[in-house]
Amino acid sequence: MTIRIINKSKNALPAYETAHAAGMDLRANVEETILLKPMERKLIPTGLYIELPEGFEAQIRPRSGLAFKHGIGIVNSPGTIDADYRGEVKVLLINFSADVFEINMGDRIAQMVVSRHEKVNWDEVEVLNETLRGEGGFGHTAVK
Numbered sequence: 001m002t003i004r005i006i007n008k009s010k011n012a013l014p015a016y017e018t019a020h021a022a023g024m025d026l027r028a029n030v031e032e033t034i035l036l037k038p039m040e041r042k043l044i045p046t047g048l049y050i051e052l053p054e055g056f057e058a059q060i061r062p063r064s065g066l067a068f069k070h071g072i073g074i075v076n077s078p079g080t081i082d083a084d085y086r087g088e089v090k091v092l093l094i095n096f097s098a099d100v101f102e103i104n105m106g107d108r109i110a111q112m113v114v115s116r117h118e119k120v121n122w123d124e125v126e127v128l129n130e131t132l133r134g135e136g137g138f139g140h141t142a143v144k
């Protein structure tokens with residue numbers, strides 16, 4: 001599929017890094033170095049504006065390499081970009097490590113997965129159909 005995008009950043013358009021990657025890496029569009037102190041969170045601009053078709057969303061997900069090597073996560077992971085959003089795509093990074101983390105122009109800070117989603121109408125009822133699981137959850141299958 002093709003999606004309309006405005007690129008106000010100094011970076012190339014997001015691209016799939018390998019042939020069958022699910023996500024496209026998003027690059028920071030920051031004029032100056034951003035420092036993330038331990039447990040600090042900052043909204044990082046990408047300079048990208050996208051026009052998703054109705055019925056699609058984009059998820060902003062962490063990169064496992066940054067998480068593993070530097071303890072960098074996304075506070076609202078996965079972030080949701082709505083099809084009717086016309087603002088700048090931003091990434092809410094958090095530093096879970098004990099060291100200061102540096103973000104520079106063009107750094108690949110997150111990845112974006114575009115997916116189809118359902119739109120639901122409620123059928124409000126009094127009783128739901130029975131299942132073996134019933135109300136069991138939150139670890140109820142754990143061995144005692």
Ligand SMILES: O=c1ccn([C@H]2C[C@H](O)[C@@H](COP(=O)(O)OP(=O)(O)OP(=O)(O)O)O2)c(=O)[nH]1
Pocket residue numbers: 060076078079080081082083085088089090091092
């Ligand atoms: O990681 C993110 C998450 C969201 N957004 C943008 C796109 C999204 O469509 C909009 C609203 O996000 P969300 O619905 O998650 O936030 P909200 O707190 O519910 O805000 P709103 O009341 O504007 O929906 O903010 C981003 O740029 N990055």
Ligand SMILES: [Mg+2]
Pocket residue numbers: none
């Ligand atoms: Mg919302």
